[in-house]
Amino acid sequence: MKLHLPIYLCLLALLILSGSPSLAQHHGSIRGMVKTSDGTAASFVTIGFKEIRKGTTTAEDGSFQLTGINKGTYTLRVSFVGLQTQEKTISVQAGEVTTVDFTLLENTAQLNEVDVIATNKVVTMGKANLAPLDMPQMTGVVSSVVIEDQQISRLGDALKNVSGVSLTQQRGGVAETFSARGYSIGIAGAGGNIFKNGVITNTMGFPEASTLESVEVLKGSSSLLYGNVSGGLIVNMVTKKPKFNFGGEVSMRAGSYNLYKPVVDVYGPLAKNLAFRVVGTYEDAKSYRDVVKTNRVYVNPSLLYKLGQKTTILLQGDYLKSNLTPDNGIGSLNLNQDAIIPDVPRSRFINTTWAYNNLDQTTGSLNLDHAFNNNWKLTVIASAQGTKVTAYGAAVPNNNVAANGDWSRSLSRTQTAENDYTGQVNLNGRFMTGSLGHQLLVGSDLVGIVSQTNTFTITSNGVTVTTYDKINILDLNKYETRSDIPDARAISRTTSPSTRLGFYAQDLVSLTDKVKVLVGLRWSQQKTIQTTILNLINQAETRGTAETKTDAALSPKVALIYQPTRTTSFFGSYANNFTINTGVDISGQLLKPSIVDQYEVGIKNELLGGRLTANVGVYHIVNSNLAQMALVKADGSPNTDANVKEFTGQTTSDGLEVDLTGNLSKNLYFITGYGYNYMRYTKTSQAKGSFIEGERLTNNPAHTGNFTLFYTVDRSLFRGLKLGASAFYTGARYGGNNNTYGQTPEFSRLIPLTGFATFDLSAGYTYQKVSLLAKVSNITNELNYLIHDRYSIMPIPPRQFVTTLSYRF
Template sequence: MIVGKLVGTDGAPLENISVSLKKAGTGVNTEADGSFKLRAEAGVQLLHISGLGYVTQETSVEVVAGKTTTLPTTTLRINEHELAEVKIMEQRSLNQRPASISKMPIAPLDLPQAAVTIDRQVLEQQQVLRLSDALANISGLYVTSTTGGTQEELGSRGFAYGSNNTFKNGVRFNNGVMPEASSLERMEVLKGSTAILYGNVAAGGVLNLVTKKPQFERGGSVGLRVGSFGFWKPTVDVYGAVGNSQKVAFRINATAEKANSFRDKVESDRVYVNPSLLFELTPNTTLVLEGDYLRDNRTPDYGIGAIDYQIQESRTRFLNVDGANNATNQTSTTATLTNRLNDNWQIRGVAGFQRYANAQRSASRPVASAVPATYGNLTRGLQRSETNENYYLAQFDLTGKFRTGFLDHTLLLGADADQYQTTAIAYTNPDSKLTANAANTAFDIINILDPNKVIAQPKERLTGFQDLVRNTYTKGNTRRAGFYVQDLLSVTEKIKVLAGLRWSYQETPSDVYYYNTFVNRNTKPAPVAGTLVNNRRYDNAFSPRLGVVFQPVKTTALFASYSNSFTPNTGFDLEGKSLAPSLIDQYEVGIKNDLFKGALSANITAYRIVNSNQSQSILPTDPRFGTSRTPSPQELAGQVTSKGVEVDVQSKPVNGWSVITGYSYNNTAYTNSNIYENGSRLRYNPAHTANLSLFYNFSSTFGNNTFLRGLSAGFTTYYVGDKLAGRNPRLLDPATGLAWKTADANKFITIPNYTQFDASLGYSYERVSLRVKLANILNELSYNMHDDNSVNPIAPRNFSATASYRL
């Protein structure tokens, strides 16, 4: 036996240093106190001692049979010629990196569905601040609106990404507030139907935000970002082992943000903290605990207004009242337990909780008037609301690989259950009657075109938010559950089949209480006779999936797939029964390529999505209307069709260059409607988008010993074209079933096309880095809109700079 101890030049013990017998090839690592014990055969042995960052030593030791040879304490010197920094870059292509949102350990090349992953290096290189900044990397994913300027609503393939379609670490995320981008490790987008995996999701796809994880190696960074319009944002990211543990690691991301705006009177401030812990319970079992806290306060901003469905061009016009505020607090925690049973099988359990609370005080939205009789005069009312939501999730997945006969299987078995507990309080004018649609009285009158214009004010009006009293108290308690199975069968090396089925159940109770506004103005709800409205819905649906992948060569895959999803409806049929969910069929074909030995991935996808049983009103002119047991009967007889093409191209870093580019075309329209013209496009969905990001790292050309080695530069451009808002013109009045008397009662609003061009420059030296960015260099003007309100201009040309220090 050979025993000894290793210390550094400061006398401190050295842990995890390799000590081995050079001839035999066997060895051990030193313990926490620097000691080691090594069995050896009798005779002269050559001892090899090495550790990262230290000078390697070799020494001869004479070992006597049956005795322990004790070596004197050995001091290792630091290797001054060790590389100052080693960067390990992602070397798998876009089609080789599995996305955790797919729940299966298969490469995207084997998946009959379009998928895109954007890693942290790209997000940092482009200095992404909001999710909308990252859209320049993903074709067909776009901003639909920014209602009130408090959130970014996304869409894809003609369908909105609501909270059901937005995830963080695999758990649904309430997108009523802008998520924090500085904590992201990557963004994952699974396009098309994912109902088999997640149940009630829209047909366009899902977005998963993956946060940075704990590491046992100590490190981190601190930074400060400043920019136009009084923007500043300090950040900190610290990670490492807890103490000297090899079993527990931590990470803490935190940031604060404060800014004014290019918009008059608009300001914001927010605080974000993202702590996480990693436990290696056994060599095959890990537990990750992740927390998330976000406090976001900002001025609600419903934009510049419109007159007769015409945008009154401006970038700065502010139409809200003084004192308007939108305050959101969001807290969440997630526990993920993963156990690798063997090389082929793994189980994974996820438990999540999220608390969302929002309080808003604002003027009512400036809705576009059908007839411009007031010449820009706008009567502002006041509105106030409070929303609270508790969300619970439990999910279990079993994945494994096995073989039956000539078939290789990659199997997923899973179950999930979640619950939304929501409460919402709406306020109204105390003089209003006790009805669900009690209107607010006026606060004042301004002019959209000339805010300084003096206008006679209403004689009786609210003096402030303190005059509003509680009107309704709504309780919701949505409960969902699902069971699913999915199998990827490798029929041959070139042919794969993905088949699966999910059953989903959803229960949606809702209770509405009306306050006695004349007695209990600001107390708990006081339901009186006839003031409670109950609504109960019970829905279930099957979601099948079938896809075929053909790989003529290992780097190319052609695929075709069918899947469907469902959307619960809220209406009632002729007999007063609740409408069944609408089932949405989706067909997708495409080709995925890894070109130039995997240096470039180029994918093309074409899709057709058909909701052939969309809910629509039965008109009063319909003979069946007179036999209806419900006052507003509906039926599943409408149809909406979405079709399009998407192109995604992404490269690995090659000779310093990296490129991401893409293009999408989409047409989503009514194809069978009793109110709207067939072929009439749905709003918010751009017909065309295009994106290009090109960056160059000078170190690959100029080596490691020049001033330019830390320099990088690049640009990002994003085009959005042919987009509509406003309200779809109707052929018939749904209230009467007759033709509109006024042809222009509803109108589209055409949103200007635009191309946003951003340029970035970065420089790193040892532990310090500096990045600068000039956004919207061309100073393009366009808008994000919701219906005929929330006409929110995009930001003008602006500047930002980020300085950071690596710990």
Template sequence: MGEVTGRIELADGQAAEQVSVRVKGTTVGVNSAADGTFRLRAPAGWQVLTVTCLGCTPQEVTVEVKAGQTVAAQPVRLAPGEQQLQEVTVRGAKSLNQRTPSVGKMPIAPLDNPQSTVTIEREVLEQQQALRLSDVLTNVSGVYVMGATGGTQEEIASRGFAYSSANTFKNGVRFNNGIMPEVSSLERMEVLKGSAAILYGNVAAGGILNLVTKKPQFERGGSVGLRVGSFGFVKPQFDVYGAVGQSQKVAFRLNGTYERGDSFRDGVKSNRVYVNPSLLFKLTPKTDLVLEGDYLRDNRTPDYGIGAINYQIFDSRTRFLNTADATNATNQSSATATLTSRLNDTWQVRAVAGFQRYDNELRSAARPTANVIKPGRNYGNWQRNLQRTQTAENYYLAQIDLTGTLRTGRIGHTVLVGADADQYNANALSFIAQAYDSLNILDPSRALGRPKGAVSGYDAMRYNTRTLGNTRRAGFYAQDLISLFDHVKVLAGLRWSYQETPTDVYTYPGLALPATNAATVAENRRYDNAFSPRLGLVYQPTKTTSLFASYANSFTPNSGFDEQGGALAPSLIDQYEVGMKNELFKGALSANVTGYRIINSNQAQAILPTDPRFATSRVAAPQELAGEVTSQGVEVDVQSRPLNGISLIAGYSYNTTTYTKSNIYENGSRLRYNPAHTANASLFYSFANAFANNATLRGLSAGFTAYYVGDRVGGRNTRLLDPSTGRPWASGSDAFQLISVPNYFLFDASLGYSYDRFSVRFKMANLLNELSYNLHDDNSINPIAPRNFSATLSYKL
């Protein structure tokens, strides 16, 4: 036996994916990969390879196969077939374990990757009529919304760790998730669970999200549509694409939407405008350049929810505690350039440059904290303060990756070598919080008067601080998937990251104007670096089953100082993962199981005043890397290919995240926001096969989605010791307590109909009208939406 490699190309030189390559007269064969390459084992001697695909002329290639050696077949360029088809409907048929997420940077098949990955394609988003990112996440086990602070964003987490902006990407570039991203522009959503530090530096240990937007196409097409729904919701949208003029070298795509609506919450409203243009330049047969833009203007009422009293939630869906003129205004724009060049059949270079601008102004009442007030006349009374902030950020990124395959003797290698650098320029202005009025949390209509000296409104607020940040990061990384045998592979890699975090804080003495020469300045300079290793082992007893075990390390920079006044080193987080990936029933069903354990064994915590080191400390609030938090759990992901019109997505996750070593919290106590259990199931059925001969009925489709979120805790973890004194924590008005959040089921149902170029879809969400909440601390308690309805009418251009 020997090995044959080669590449299949389209007529314009682009890679041809999923093209059948067979050894004539045998059952041996493979399909070409995403980059058009193929590799197959064949009997020694002269062999004829047959190359076939739908819509192209079959071709044959003769090659001499030498025993124990690898030979390269001549590249094959496909030619269009002469057969003309009246109508062809093409649907994606890749299974979960055949979709390689681009955010992984390497062309590794999921079965070869010792890490859990999930990709949700656009077809699923359209079937489920996804409106927000949270709708998409109901298809992924173990990734959940942990909060909705201010109602302006969806705080996402996985495996007990929050996804900050450092963990959210759009087209492979970090993306500020301080505002809800637009879903209508997505081609797919990729989830890389677990540590991704080797690829992207200081990202949280739970995983990363990558939002992949729609790309230009040379074939002309598009759609226009209108979505309407409960609470005055209206959303027109459009999507057009095609070649620029008659060009075969330049294609475009432009999609966008406008959205406005009220809310099931009293006094809450929103409107947003979104545009996503992109251009594709085919510079050479082997080199592409994609330019992508993104603009979002989002204005909405900030809404910190219904409040709590004595760490207890008094149920309500509508209670609104903000001022009538509160607003959160955001403008976000970005530009990305991606250059991809195939150096030869086995090596490729990819360079990315990105820029993002983020501007936000918040005018809002402060969050209603869970003040402990004894029952009586003043029960539930709350003094409402005003807050105001302005934030401007510029983000720059440059990244280059070299990927390819090679062999050292009988051992195969899939190699990634890369470097990246990015920079955040941040300018944050805050105003002095001031008393405005008083109201009762349980009855906001009760006028309780205004305290003496209360501010008259947002425009009368005085400046407090301006914070100038200029974070700079750089990293170098290398990774190799080593194929020791056909069924045994090792993935090994290492990254070195460097980070500078200079910060200047200007404090103003309550001025109406921010005169810099009248401010005091506090400077802080930090310089951190860390190594992030990764090691994984994959064993494939069959071609459709993969067993894996891996270790990865990530890091989190710290801002404190030790007792000697030295900058606190980054916290290093160890992650262990084992799992099984299966392709069942000839690839019709993918079923993956993953178990993990994540340990932050050197978490930053305060050195208590009762510690002898405190008395000799050179800083006022010394810290040490001695705490520990452990997250462990299991995840199950199941997806099917469409079969006889039926497609299925299901999942389950169990997680426990606890303090396992702490000097102020009880060991074994559970961290907030993380549900112990989540489960999801989505079933979609197309009647196209059942009514294949009935042009009127074959456009029918129906879907059903169920989503379960288990019990969680919010509030504030109970303290055993007071960090300011080192003595037992005193109960009373300042006691910290947890808030129990009820579990809930969400059931959604949808019905669709398509005829010719028209389609209409109906959706009813939260059929059982379940009530629960998303919490942040004890002061942002936001109810989930009640039963609601939406309908979408669209027309294909």
């Protein structure tokens, strides 16, 4: 692990800190709170001076702090997009803290109405509630406004609005995979990269996105706060919370392929200190894919209790029942061992007609927030989630379809269960040491995951089924297909527990009014416990072959932030994340985690009073100890065991991300972004089994782009008319599998894919409390593919129509 840059920056910070006492003799500081007229904290409100270029934004609890202020009299201003600016005259004394509080003229309900206009909301999952300009990391937020205007139902459609993020795979038609900065996330199960309300969630069966308050993305390494997560991105789905004013919305969505989707959202007070919210939806739809259908029920109830002025308790739950047709895509032809995409209709379905994938998922969480005072806050989170999946159908066509399209289908019966438990404690504090301001976070988290997988025998008339039937994916009429469902009997159950534990601390230190340093360190431990195997025939229990494995790693982060004005921030940072390895070294010892180093620089701007944001970031990510198959054994003899590895490989990811978001008025907003990535193998052993040096990694487009514009007319005869347009671009990339030296067969395992763009047009009308919105997506009927490995080759959706009729109350 290379620490030259972070060590240098830490030493620089310590040197500055060591001279801090003298600074206190010349400067003072200001702290305070901003609340609404009904006493609720007003978060992310802009605080600044009329006379000098210096400012900040309030934290989630409404508190703010300004340091390094010269002695004198100033006019302090409070502003928020769409609200009336307030001013107060204050006097600052050297070495003293001046306290000033503001009360907005608007109440919470009115503030929410203004806030709903905005689309450039801040990311709340950073645990430390850092202001956007103080966060040395590129982020992205898809707000409820965008989700509603684009009529989004799936997480993948929401993430297309974030620069550098792309939907790259749909595994078996029941799960999504996303790519950013050269790394993929989203494989079904609690892999640790997708969160709901800040805790790990299982994403099997597609999470419900239409009812979300927002979708947040942290790009790059977030290991400091979240442990073993991807170096590309992590995603947080934020559900809607209770409100103390009564209201809600009912809507009906309908569209192509018999889509019907009613949604109900009701909220309000149950008592003076108790509020509720219930969000629910039902979805019934067919698909542009033959045979495929969807039936879903989702309910999300929540309660918010205010225990006095300083403590709130939020209880949230949700239930998802998702019955999907598993879809193996259109398959690929094995032509001279190359995987070729077949020339078949976009609708071609090659699974059995009776295939099913049924999911039941229940989630519950409890959040307790306690403010000791204006500067110190404790947050405690506990959550539990249970996910059960039962599925049956044809096994995937894993490169075993003949060149003429013939495929002998086998069957796959699965039954899995996963229980996830999370505990999290965070202490946030703001304080001064001399003239230096601190925004401190100290916390710990613990995650327990217990998964169970059943093994089945499949029989028909008492005979084991190895080959179910034969079809031809080019001509489904060539052979007579079977329609019976063979018996499947569970014979064993494997239980696989694991735990993840972490302790972390982070401090944002304001050295001057323009210079800040963020330093942090996390210790993580991940334990994979030896599996147990229960024989369901005789109830005998045995242990798995792999021993319990414990991995630990340190994850530092250091960043230097320079803010020449209160609207502009430059940052440079170092952080790392770690990946867990399987296998052993040449001495037979379990492999340690690989440390991935990331360097990032960028600039963030909040212009026109926050109505326009412009951000640019550049990154360099290196995994310099990628585990590869070892060349020789400990005795010097050639190694032929793929489980024996050594840290001789390397991958490098370089890229650029650009975001431009505008809320130019309450009637007009736009979102645009661009991402470039070059992820490749930069060092390999060039031995048999190792990857090809210089080859791009699969499922990583070089270029991505997004653009959305919506305008609502509020004058003339066309008052209430809404018009919108969106465009999304995914660049050229490889599907399939990366090649290795000496592979058999020698032909390329990559599947080249061209870039593609889709365009959507929307139009709607609102009259008082009733609104109608319609959209035509992929208006050019573009055809391209999402590929998982070499089997799940999924055509993108064709031109489709969807409309939503809503009533707000």
